[in-house]
Amino acid sequence: MCELAAKYPQLVVLDADLSAATMTKSFAAAHPDRFFNCGIAEANMTAIAAGMASCGLKPFTNTFAVFAAGRAYEQVRNSIAYPHLNVVVVGSHGGVSVGEDGATHQMIEDLALMRSIPGMTVVNPCDANEMRLAVEALLNYDGPAYLRLGRSPVEVVTGGRDGYEFKLGKGVVLRDGSDVAIAATGLGVQLALEASDILASEGIDAKVIDIHTIKPLDNELIIKAARDTGCIVTVEEHNVIGGLGGAVAELLSSEYPVPVIRHGVNDTFGRSGKASEVLEYYKLTAQDVAGSARAAIQKKS
Helix, strand or coil, rough: CCCCCCCCCCCCEECCCCCCHCHHHHHHHHHHHHHEEECCCCCHHHHHHHHHHHHEEEEEEEEEHHCCCHHCCCHHHHHHHHHCCEEEEEEECHHHHHHHHHHCCCCCHHHHHHHCCCCCECCCCCCCCCCCCCHHHHHCCCCCEEEEECCCCCCCCCCCCCCCCCCEEECEEEEECCCCEEEEEECCCHHHHHHHHHHHHCCCCCEEEEEEEECCHHHHHHHHHHHCCCEEEEEEEEECCCHHHHHHHHHHHHHHHEEEEEECCCCCCCCCHHHHHHHHCCCHHHHHHHHHHHHHHHHHH
């Protein structure tokens, strides 16, 4: 946002006393007249952003996902989405990889909550490169949006990749395959790519799709993947209810029914621990994703 500030003079940034964690402190230092610390008052911050948007500004609100989508849900729904205002709600520290902060801060319901709001665009980039592209795309987007970000560092898998192009609402095939399709979002994309390597060593050809936009979902790409492979695995650092898995299952059940395995957190709260250990506990590993792909292939036979 610091890099884009000069290009987009309408950009303003709001934070709820977490700028050292969300890293908006850099924007505050560079543009103090365009940064607003609203204190530990997420609902107020959200309503303030709505007012700014109604005056022609482009606010990005920033706080942890559990507060952005959870505590301020009513204000996001009624003050931003209902009047279709041009605000980007940024929920950082999403998912169980928050680690030691534990269940109270490991937000695994935010994609479901935001996806259920009429007219809300929901974006969950998988790496730093995709995040940068998503931020600028949302600066040029007119309407309410939710941008989910993680805490743990992840490998960049989209930068410099042949054929990669970021467009809101459009998924990206990162690896082609004919035996099973793995549609992933967030850090699930890295897991899917690793899982496809494991499966390739067994002679299984896995297609990997990066679904950075949960809503609107790329229906055409998902249906094509179902036709091409006959089964789909979804991977997300989120409850299996209501997120990417729910969106894909809803689509295919009505348009092109094939076996769908939703790989994520199985309707339970998080636990405290090192991020890597928590991810392993909830079976968010490449080996576990590969296991779900094998199970999906068995279901279609």
